[in-house]
Amino acid sequence: MEKRVTFDNRVLPYLLLAPQIFITLVFFFWPSGQAIWQSVLIEDAFGGNSRFVWFDNFANLFQDSAYYASARLTLVFSALVASVGLAVSLLLAVMADRVIRGATVYKTFLVWPYAVAPAVAGVLWGFLFNPSVGIVAWLLQSIGIEFNYVINGNQALLLVVIAAVWNQVSYNFLFFLAGLQSIPKSLIEAAAIDGAGPGRRFWDIIFPLLSPTGFFLLVINILYAFFGTFGVVDALTKGGPGQATSILVYKVYNDGFRGQDLGGSSAQSVILMMVVILLTIVQFRFIERRVHY
Amino acid sequence: MVENRPFVTILSHVIIILGLVVIAFPVWMTFVASTHDQTTMLRAPVPLLPGPYLIENYGQVLTEGFGRGFGGAPIWVTLMNSLVMALGVALGKIAISIISAFAIVYFRFPGRMYFFWAIFVTLMLPVEVRIVPTYGVVAHLGMIDSYAGLIVPLIASATATFLFRQFFLSVPDELTEAARVDGASPMRFFWDILLPMSRTTIAALFVIQFIYGWNQYLWPLLITTKESFYTVVMAVSRQANAVDATPSWNLLMAMAMLAMLPPVLVVVFMQRLFVRGLVETEK
Numbered sequence: 001m002e003k004r005v006t007f008d009n010r011v012l013p014y015l016l017l018a019p020q021i022f023i024t025l026v027f028f029f030w031p032s033g034q035a036i037w038q039s040v041l042i043e044d045a046f047g048g049n050s051r052f053v054w055f056d057n058f059a060n061l062f063q064d065s066a067y068y069a070s071a072r073l074t075l076v077f078s079a080l081v082a083s084v085g086l087a088v089s090l091l092l093a094v095m096a097d098r099v100i101r102g103a104t105v106y107k108t109f110l111v112w113p114y115a116v117a118p119a120v121a122g123v124l125w126g127f128l129f130n131p132s133v134g135i136v137a138w139l140l141q142s143i144g145i146e147f148n149y150v151i152n153g154n155q156a157l158l159l160v161v162i163a164a165v166w167n168q169v170s171y172n173f174l175f176f177l178a179g180l181q182s183i184p185k186s187l188i189e190a191a192a193i194d195g196a197g198p199g200r201r202f203w204d205i206i207f208p209l210l211s212p213t214g215f216f217l218l219v220i221n222i223l224y225a226f227f228g229t230f231g232v233v234d235a236l237t238k239g240g241p242g243q244a245t246s247i248l249v250y251k252v253y254n255d256g257f258r259g260q261d262l263g264g265s266s267a268q269s270v271i272l273m274m275v276v277i278l279l280t281i282v283q284f285r286f287i288e289r290r291v292h293y
Numbered sequence: 294m295v296e297n298r299p300f301v302t303i304l305s306h307v308i309i310i311l312g313l314v315v316i317a318f319p320v321w322m323t324f325v326a327s328t329h330d331q332t333t334m335l336r337a338p339v340p341l342l343p344g345p346y347l348i349e350n351y352g353q354v355l356t357e358g359f360g361r362g363f364g365g366a367p368i369w370v371t372l373m374n375s376l377v378m379a380l381g382v383a384l385g386k387i388a389i390s391i392i393s394a395f396a397i398v399y400f401r402f403p404g405r406m407y408f409f410w411a412i413f414v415t416l417m418l419p420v421e422v423r424i425v426p427t428y429g430v431v432a433h434l435g436m437i438d439s440y441a442g443l444i445v446p447l448i449a450s451a452t453a454t455f456l457f458r459q460f461f462l463s464v465p466d467e468l469t470e471a472a473r474v475d476g477a478s479p480m481r482f483f484w485d486i487l488l489p490m491s492r493t494t495i496a497a498l499f500v501i502q503f504i505y506g507w508n509q510y511l512w513p514l515l516i517t518t519k520e521s522f523y524t525v526v527m528a529v530s531r532q533a534n535a536v537d538a539t540p541s542w543n544l545l546m547a548m549a550m551l552a553m554l555p556p557v558l559v560v561v562f563m564q565r566l567f568v569r570g571l572v573e574t575e576k
Contacts, residue, residue: 003462005469006401007479016396017408019389020449026434027446028415031426038426092312095305102306108564109313114571115556116320117508117526123533123549124319127326133542135322138338166316174568198301227421231510235530249421256425257515265425272422280417 032273038266057267066243067251067268074247077161078225085165085221086214089172094202096173097180107177114170118163118228122235125163149237153244156237160245163236164229172217179213180206219283226275248272320553326546327351334542350547368548371525375507376555378443378524382506383499385448391491394457395483399469416451420512428515442516443524447509453498456573460494461487497570500563504556525552 039057061067096106113121128136131148140147149156183206191201230249233239239246239254246254252272256265322341326334329344358367397409420427427446436442464487472482513524523531529552532545560567 003398003466003469005466005473007399007469007473007482009400009479010402012479013396013400013402013405016392020393020412020454021408023389023445023449024411024415027427027430028418028423028449029411031423031430032418034426034429035423088312092309095309095312098305099302099309106309106313108561110316111564111567112557112560113316115504115508115560116553117510117556119510119526119530120508120549120552121319123529123545124323126533127542127546128319128322133334133339135339135341166319169316171571174571178572198298227419230421231508231526231530234510234514235533238534252422253424253511257428262425269422269424269426273418276419276422277417 035266035269035273038262039270040263041266042263057263058271061264061267061271069243070246070248070251073157073243073245074226077157077229077245077247078222080161081164081168081225081229082218082221084161085168085172086217088165089169090176090210090214092169093173093176093180094206096177107174110173111170113166114168116167118167118231119235120231121163121167122160122232125159125166126236129159151241153241156241156245160229160232160236163232164225167232168221168224168228172221175213175217176210179210183209216283219279223276223279223283226272226279323546323549326542327544327550329543331541331543339542346543350543351551354544354547354551366520366523366528368525368528368551370521371523371528372551372555374440374443374522375524375526375552377440378509378513379503379506379555381440381444382447382509383502385444386450386453386502387495387498389448390450390453391457391488391495392483394454394461395487397454398458398461399479399482412449412451412454414451415449420447424511424515431516437516438519438522440522443513443522444506447506447512450502453502456494456498457491459573460491464490493566493569494573496563497566497573499570500559500567501570503559507556528552 040054041052042056092110096103096110099106116124126134126149128134129147129149131137131150137147147155149159187205187209188201191205196204226247227249229247230253233245233247233250234253237245239250248268249272252265252268255261255268259265322339325340325343327350328347329340330346330349333340333344354368356367356369393408393412397405431437431442431446434442436445468486469482472486477485507524508526509524510526510530513522513527517523517527525548529545529548532548
């Protein structure tokens, strides 16, 4: 889409674009270029000298069992975050769409977790499940379940998933609710007249019509699980115990910033960059289709 | 609803209320913990109802921080830092995005599409994938431990630029023509016509970006080393990792409440703008 009527000026548009382009170049393109460049270098342990090594850093990465473990963990983690998050918020949205009385009040009470910082969300859930003072950990203990996320890797992962989903539910809920409200009531009524009950109407009419929203949210949730959950992990488990919750983005940070392994961290960055590019393309291609449905 | 089924309606209410209770529970417990003294919070099980120490706890974290040599900066300092950062990021993003969108929509010039794509590509380069080199650039420019370092690298925004572009494309051409006939310069048109028309879009974006700025975590974690530049979210997370050594859960939870309150209030009181901003930035 283009404007028919425009202004003529040779200099002004460049001046207007300058601040944005400047920041983009300095803080996005330059560091990204450096990440790509460093990913093919090895720096010796004392800094200073670096050597061009082609794809050695990548080769090392693909031979590293810790990297595989982290990649596998990230896939499991994002599958859990996306599926649990979408299922819970779809259920709540369908219910909120059904009720007439109180719908706005419910919405108000459901949107605010979005405003809580992921790191703070991690702290809140860590408190509930804290082995010594957490009320939920205490309840679990009193029914005979030993819950200690500080030493049990699977429990730590479970807790990170819960906190991450909690933080993202309102976002998914709002999009599902908007999707549900845009489905024409006449379709539902026609199905009801033909004798379809609420369950049948949901699976045969509402669910297919909602699938574009669902697909869009799936991509967003995977992106969120990959990159947006850094704060949850750092505040809650610091990637531990062991490497049990060290998802890829946390590993980039840990290896590069703590471990000072620039080449390895940069190679990981480049791989993650490719993941984002892929997901963004999927998202935008899909959005073009969404306009027509 | 299509038909009257009291049972299904009641079931819907029950499920939502159950969901709300589960969602609100962590925050309720945080609030409760922030109103007790330290010894109560160390005795299992912790209380489920608020206690009498609300003013004391909040007073202490606001003015003294944790005290006794732990977590130096009082929380009001970190709250101010977060406020500066959130306002700076939100206003900065809006300012540079609206003028870039104006340039891209209302002018024809060589390289226009390249600029457009350059802005688009930033979507694919989140901070999380270029942590170390971005830190290097900021350190190189001497922006560690400064508000400029906290704010400026975050204000490039493809989504905000696209949102304004979308809005400008919907503005009738007749307005531009009328302005040109009357001899208005491009900037005059921008200030007197376009900007006032964009008020709602700006407000919706502001709500979203304020929350985004307030809740930043990785970025301030990388580029601040002095406590006087810590944001409140960082302070809470750091203290949470030290809480087993100094078990002041009551104070930590008071800090967490203060870190949540501003963005939550913004969302609750500007809900319509918030929802609008959220839905539109994703288009």
